[in-house]
Amino acid sequence: MFDLKGYLKNKGSIVESVLDTLLSNGTSHSLLSSMNYSLKAGGKRIRPILVMASRDMLLKEDVKDGSAYHEVMPLVCAMEMIHTYSLIHDDLPAMDNDDLRRGKPTNHKVYGDAVAILAGDALLTEAFRVLCRLSQHHSAEKVIEVIRYISKASGMNGMVGGQVLDIENDTVHGVTPDLEYLYKTSYCKTGELIKASVASPAILYGNVDDIKSLEEYGKAIGVAFQMVDDVLGVTATKEELGKSAHIDEKNNKKTFVDLLGVDGTKDLAKREVEKAKTAVLRYGEFAQPLISIADYIIKRSH
Amino acid sequence: MFDLKGYLKNKGSIVESVLDTLLSNGTSHSLLSSMNYSLKAGGKRIRPILVMASRDMLLKEDVKDGSAYHEVMPLVCAMEMIHTYSLIHDDLPAMDNDDLRRGKPTNHKVYGDAVAILAGDALLTEAFRVLCRLSQHHSAEKVIEVIRYISKASGMNGMVGGQVLDIENDTVHGVTPDLEYLYKTSYCKTGELIKASVASPAILYGNVDDIKSLEEYGKAIGVAFQMVDDVLGVTATKEELGKSAHIDEKNNKKTFVDLLGVDGTKDLAKREVEKAKTAVLRYGEFAQPLISIADYIIKRSH
Numbered sequence: 001m002f003d004l005k006g007y008l009k010n011k012g013s014i015v016e017s018v019l020d021t022l023l024s025n026g027t028s029h030s031l032l033s034s035m036n037y038s039l040k041a042g043g044k045r046i047r048p049i050l051v052m053a054s055r056d057m058l059l060k061e062d063v064k065d066g067s068a069y070h071e072v073m074p075l076v077c078a079m080e081m082i083h084t085y086s087l088i089h090d091d092l093p094a095m096d097n098d099d100l101r102r103g104k105p106t107n108h109k110v111y112g113d114a115v116a117i118l119a120g121d122a123l124l125t126e127a128f129r130v131l132c133r134l135s136q137h138h139s140a141e142k143v144i145e146v147i148r149y150i151s152k153a154s155g156m157n158g159m160v161g162g163q164v165l166d167i168e169n170d171t172v173h174g175v176t177p178d179l180e181y182l183y184k185t186s187y188c189k190t191g192e193l194i195k196a197s198v199a200s201p202a203i204l205y206g207n208v209d210d211i212k213s214l215e216e217y218g219k220a221i222g223v224a225f226q227m228v229d230d231v232l233g234v235t236a237t238k239e240e241l242g243k244s245a246h247i248d249e250k251n252n253k254k255t256f257v258d259l260l261g262v263d264g265t266k267d268l269a270k271r272e273v274e275k276a277k278t279a280v281l282r283y284g285e286f287a288q289p290l291i292s293i294a295d296y297i298i299k300r301s302h
Numbered sequence: 303m304f305d306l307k308g309y310l311k312n313k314g315s316i317v318e319s320v321l322d323t324l325l326s327n328g329t330s331h332s333l334l335s336s337m338n339y340s341l342k343a344g345g346k347r348i349r350p351i352l353v354m355a356s357r358d359m360l361l362k363e364d365v366k367d368g369s370a371y372h373e374v375m376p377l378v379c380a381m382e383m384i385h386t387y388s389l390i391h392d393d394l395p396a397m398d399n400d401d402l403r404r405g406k407p408t409n410h411k412v413y414g415d416a417v418a419i420l421a422g423d424a425l426l427t428e429a430f431r432v433l434c435r436l437s438q439h440h441s442a443e444k445v446i447e448v449i450r451y452i453s454k455a456s457g458m459n460g461m462v463g464g465q466v467l468d469i470e471n472d473t474v475h476g477v478t479p480d481l482e483y484l485y486k487t488s489y490c491k492t493g494e495l496i497k498a499s500v501a502s503p504a505i506l507y508g509n510v511d512d513i514k515s516l517e518e519y520g521k522a523i524g525v526a527f528q529m530v531d532d533v534l535g536v537t538a539t540k541e542e543l544g545k546s547a548h549i550d551e552k553n554n555k556k557t558f559v560d561l562l563g564v565d566g567t568k569d570l571a572k573r574e575v576e577k578a579k580t581a582v583l584r585y586g587e588f589a590q591p592l593i594s595i596a597d598y599i600i601k602r603s604h
Contacts, residue, residue: 023458025459026458026459026463027458027459027460027463027464027466027467027486027490028458028463028466028467028470030466030470031458031462031463031466032458035458085423089419089420089423092396092416092419094394094396094414094415094416094419095416095419112396113396114396114397114469115466115469117391117394117396117397117419118391118462118465118466118469120423121387121391121422121423121426121462122457122458122462122463124423124426124427125426125453125456125457125458125462126453126457126458128430128449128453129449129450129453129454129457132446132449132450132453135443135446139442140441140442140443140445140446141437141442143442143446144434144437144442144445144446147430147431147434147449148431148434151427151428151430151431151434152431154427155424155427155428155431156325156328156329156330156333156334156337156424156427156428157327157328157329158329160333160420160423160424160427161328161329161330161333161424162329163420164329164330164332164333164417164420165329165330167416167417167420168330168332184329188329
């Protein structure tokens with residue numbers, strides 16, 4: 001029986017220790033402090049862990065020691081930096097207007113809106129600088145391919161595009177979303193970055209078929225992740241979530257739960273998770289971490 | 303006598319025609335529209351023109367036809383995209399709270415704060431995607447060097463760092479800036495991106511000495527540009543500027559003019575422009591556009 005809890009704890013602590021010293025020198029003390037406040041605020045670290053799990057599967061390695069990830073660490077860090085910047089901007093009063101994240105006051109509550117906006121901008125910019133460090137260990141051609149892939153996944157037709165679809169999903173904008181709209185939103189807003197986390201290592205260590213399998217896996221668990229988020233948004237408490245509950249109701253957003261109910265949404269999430277597991281079946285025992293993470297997506301309570 | 307007006311018009315129209323079709327397909331119609339609204343809002347296009355001028359000087363070419371810039375066009379576009387994103391975020395209510403930019407309502411006034419924030423995020427992200435296209439014409443190693451250079455210039459120790467220093471320059475934060483603080487702020491906030499515009503082409507077409515000379519040039523005109531901005535901020539009208547005048551006064555910001563007066567600031571700007579011109583003197587006649595642009599920096603009225 002695969003010990004997912006131990007696996008996540010082990011990989012998570014590798015991520016924490018690297019993020020701890022990633023950003024140290026800064027022109028502005030408050031900017032640096034604001035960036036680190038959110039980057040070091042904990043969280044599940046799912047995206048960086050997926051980078052490591054994907055790498056291990058492709059190289060058929062069972063890694064215990066963090067130093068094995070030296071060559072892929074810039075990618076590990078960049079994915080969490082991009083995710084973190086998106087959370088900071090998402091929480092702003094102009095967006096979701098959330099006061100709580102990971103059990104702590106949101107970035108703008110501590111540093112003010114202006115510095116929070118700029119901390120997000122800087123985390124995104126520095127993520128690309130960090131990605132360039134991959135060239136110490138990989139061919140420059142592959143590194144450019146990774147940068148292109150990640151910028152596409154995070155940009156106007158990826159994560160940011162999905163965030164705008166999500167904003168327009170409210171009564172003010174007059175969008176009454178159907179299932180297709182919610183799928184597209186979730187896929188862009190959540191799925192694209194998760195997809196990039198598992199597929200980018202295949203650019204470095206795999207071939208076109210690996211990229212395709214991991215894209216399928218990433219898309220599916222990304223959408224499932226969002227579906228479970230919607231369920232938890234109505235069933236979990238603020239304490240369980242570490243962020244405000246019922247935020248979608250507050251913002252008049254329609255979610256999968258509005259369309260399919262709690263059970264219907266859970267069923268759909270399960271189907272996506274099955275799709276994800278099928279996509280990596282051919283990697284045999286080395287797919288175990290990715291398969292367990294896919295299962296965990298539906299079982300999580302926060 | 304070098305015809306700077308004709309030069310800027312010619313190069314500017316090349317920039318306009320490329321930006322016109324740069325961003326076309328978008329997941330969200332309003333996001334795409336918001337990005338293009340600011341990207342196509344005109345402006346002086348100084349940064350992209352500096353990319354072209356620097357390239358021409360290094361290759362000793364006197365270019366008339368826009369097609370000559372094919373190989374450097376991703377860099378031309380990326381610099382303007384990064385500049386535009388910074389303006390959109392800078393104008394937000396949480397930042398400078400400006401209603402007018404280039405004679406038109408600011409992005410958030412048209413699209414709302416949320417979409418404006420995301421349009422800025424997307425422009426920054428897409429800039430890095432566009433930069434990857436350089437690899438069609440240049441070695442992957444050089445392209446990574448360009449991406450690294452530009453991300454450094456735009457990030458926490460570059461432009462964004464400078465923006466935070468600028469925000470903290472007010473009575474609320476209790477900073478009473480001296481000349482050194484204003485220099486550092488201007489250099490980071492304005493100088494770094496201008497420096498990157500002239501020095502990045504040297505990564506593609508020049509050597510270490512070229513990079514050094516162009517960095518000196520870029521830093522100096524960047525700071526001079528900010529000094530002239532401070533002067534225009536108190537002497538020019540809203541109509542001349544195409545944006546709100548006296549905005550620094552309104553925001554309680556101390557500028558070079560507060561410390562040195564209008565004439566003292568103009569003198570210092572002139573000295574910086576001389577420094578810039580000296581840095582490119584050794585390129586002889588091919589430095590003429592850069593020399594004229596440096597002179598223009600102090601003569602401009604908006």
